[in-house]
Amino acid sequence: MTDRATASHLLRRLTFGPTAAEVDAAARAGIGATLDKVLEPIGRTADLPGLEPGGPPPKGASREEKQKARQAARAQLTTATRWWLARMAAEPGAAEKLTFFWHGHWATSAQKVRSAPLMLAQQQTLRRYGGGPTGPLVRAMLRDPALILWLDGQRNTRRAPNENLARELMELFTLGVGSYGEADVKAGARVLTGWQVDRAAGTAELLPRRHDDAPVTLLGSTGRFDVDSYADLLVRHPAHAPFLAQRLWVRYGSGAAPGPDTAARLIAASRTGTSAMLRALATDPAFAATAGRLVKQPVEWMVGAVRQLRVDVTELPENKQQQILAGLRALGQVPFRPPSVGGWPVGAAWLTTSSARFRLQHGQTLTALAGGAVEELAEAGRDDRVEALARLLVVDGWTDRTAAVLRAAAGEPRRLLALGLASPEYAVH
């Protein structure tokens, strides 16, 4: 790999779609300095959009009032989603991509939480703790109001524990199937009893009278646990670091499980934190060979295109903003709306006739918003435009079949750009 190809590969994976200028700068700076730069801001919180605290309509609200409250909640969610997409497009580093990774990992949907402020608060927790060791992250997530609502935690009481949160905590968030037993699910659910969410205040609180503080045997240890000691037990469990290494490699590496050597290196880095794992991943000997083998998730495809085409989404009129969200919906991935607690799919599941069609359509939508990028292509000579397109979209190269399609469209820069966005080469990274 040339320095430029190495830099492209690294930035495509760790960030939301690098621009040609960012790749140039990274190739000049070298891998070490580039990693320092993209990983450095991880852990900083964001200035969230100001939203009124959510909450159910007052008791005895009329039908009309309830409807109004629902509409307001939906509007808030749209605001939050647009805000996040704009931030993903604005941030050149690895931080927002990692926040999005954790969002898919602790997959929580606004469909049940029904509160944009709570979804944003959870996201801020993922942003704050997502780059460090997982201990503080798991501790914070077990107190997260959105997660508690999503997995029925507020229904989990001493009198009859609800296992939903405890099970998914171990299966999907920290250990993986096979590393715990049914008795651990039951014991874990008891440890997590008693948490109540105050929607209006945006807080979760432990109510002692609903909490079961009897000793339990959990993952081989017996005693009284609280959420913190439970979280610590999970992150110290021998299955936790390998599980996390696998999840990261699946999303950032090859789309499949890492080889044993790669896994060992990621696990070693996990002691320092998740951003250290990302550094280990990007410098792993197996990383280079994964180029082009990972299917872009729709958010990666869309945000990457927005960045490379220099579309300022915050300046778009209402109907254009709606088109971008409609595109994500059609492609099957809307932030704050993961399909299930298992998160979004990986790999070939994203590649269907339907997604090919929508990439053709929304390639056109995006191109219509990208006057500057179209002009830039037009300025290249007709014979150089296909090459200029590869540079603009940070594609390593076109296959002969795609180059032939693009050459035929080279006379129409706008159409050329739209086809580049829809091409098989741009669907993967």
Next chain:
Amino acid sequence: MDMITRRRFLTASGVVAAGALAAGGSAYALRDILATAGDREPGRILVLVTLYGGNDGLNTVIPYADPAYAAARPGLAYEPGQVLALEDGVGLNPGLKGLHTLYGEQRLAVVRGVGYPKPDRSHFRSMDIWQTAAPQRPGTTGWLGRWLDTAGGDPRLAISFEPVLPPLLAGATSAGATVPGGALTLPKGVTKPVLDGFGTAAAGESPAQARAAACFADLVRVQGLMTDVAAEAGEDDDAAGQATATGGQAPPLDQQLALVARCVEAGAATRVYSVSLGGFDLHADEKTAQEALLTRLDRPLAAFVQRMAGTEAGRDVVVAVYSEFGRRVRANASDGTDHGTASDVLLLGAGIQGGLYGEAPSLTDLDDGDLRYTVDFRDVYAMLLADVLGAEPQRILDGWRSRLTFS
């Protein structure tokens, strides 16, 4: 609308992900399926209905006369007067009026206590077990995918109307087809040469990129697709959405079944159809939500069975309904139920003798709070493979020998 657990299975289990989808799991146009009209070999047709999320069997086929039922589920149990009585103190959920009528006509068979040894209470793992029919270690092929391997491997023999291929249709050497429900009209200015160009395989490209290219070749076949049922029915974002952690992404069940009906009546060569309904993971406030969901199963399903009875090809159709597990006998404090074990399989259609089959599990002799299964799910599969698909169950079910009989 929301995506489904099914996609999660693809990622969680590895079923489909590497082999089948890249190699053959292809999206077809409805036209391609209908183009096989008249090619159907004599034999029955299986319509498999998957209920994602773990449907509560005890509130579906309700043992209302057993005092242990009401005792275990205060606030969640149905009164004897509310259930649609069948026989032997057992009745259907009030949401299942259509199926109740079919039972009265001896056209609905209820197999009780269906499960497998060492039940797994993870949605994803248990659904893998059901879809691969391998309880010890879910493999990478689905049971109907393995049938497809033995039946020649033409993907049009086994189809799904969902956007992604369900693992149960992934074989070792072949895979069923997905037929996207929506009409895929092409954006302006996208010409056939573009699709043909992008759809051409290129030497040396990665499997992911090759699959991305193949989608364009498939899209060519969709051009000019007749307005299909999904479009006629219109897009209804809310109707399909379920506010649970394991909801559904598939089109509404009535649309899926309407497409099945159309293919069957056209005499398509397809022998297996996979359809699904999601949203059954009701850990809280279950009663109303489950009844509404069961109504959304009952109406289209009963209508489909009636419609199938009206044509010669339709009279070859057998429907089987299952979920990845039932739920805990005892309600939780949230008026819901947690993940459980054995549950009911519903069978309808050609050659199905209506009635109650299998031994109902005891509500008091429990395995750690859960029902003990009385019928192995592979017995049901073996019956469907032998009687509906004319296959040898042992070849497909790893030597499994016993099978459900209607006697």
